[in-house]
Amino acid sequence: MAGILIIAHAPLATALRECIAHIYGGCPARIGALDVLPDSDPVQVVAEATAEIERLREENGALVLTDMFGATPSNIAARLATVPEVRVLAGVNLPMLVRAVCYRTTPLDVLVEKALAGASKGVQAIGPSTPAPAECACAPTPCAEAAADALAKAAAGGVESGQAAACLPLGALKPAGAA
Structure with missing residues (x-):
């Protein structure tokens, strides 16, 4: 790390x-x-x-x-x-x-x-023409992309599927306090 x-x-x-x-x-x-x-x-x-x-x-x-x-x-x-x-x-x-x-x-x-x-x-402009957020008004987890990358790598055979979560740091899937 x-x-x-x-x-x-x-x-x-x-x-x-x-x-x-x-x-x-x-x-x-x-x-x-x-x-x-x-x-x-x-x-x-x-x-x-x-x-x-x-x-x-x-x-x-x-x-x-x-x-x-x-x-x-x-x-x-x-x-x-x-x-x-x-x-x-x-x-x-x-x-x-x-x-x-x-x-x-x-x-x-x-x-x-x-x-x-x-x-x-x-870096994004926010204003009246900004598209509305998706159904859920909460922000995505900080490491959602990292989790998706690890799972995609596992699916592609780059990592054993059982090891996909091990590719991520602890707490990577969601910030503390998130459900």
Whole structure:
């Protein structure tokens, strides 16, 4: 399972991690947050980020998510892009982070692809011409797509059908508190 490190302008990194904890009823393991303050020493923050990546990284690596390309947090995160099995994405938003959490067990390049798709699909205009939600007014579970992908893979013979659920992290099928 890939570790995830969020590096952003304070207090965004911590706020995003708290959002994930809210969605899942507790923060999943191996998700770190590094808030960059206006007076932070970039050299010191790079050292902290490097240590945090070493703590979070798992067998399939780590994903670093940062807020705004070209800003100080992004420049700090870019230093981590040279670390083996670490990928860095700028433009983090909550849909990107939720998708990244859902796909942490996949290979790192698939995780990056899914996180980027989550970021772009999560940006929508809402207005009078927006199609009405489906019958159920509740939002789909955060990892519904991950569950569907695992079941499709099982059906295609990529995974034993009894092992399909094992392809997903605990709690992936629904957030805590969901029926």
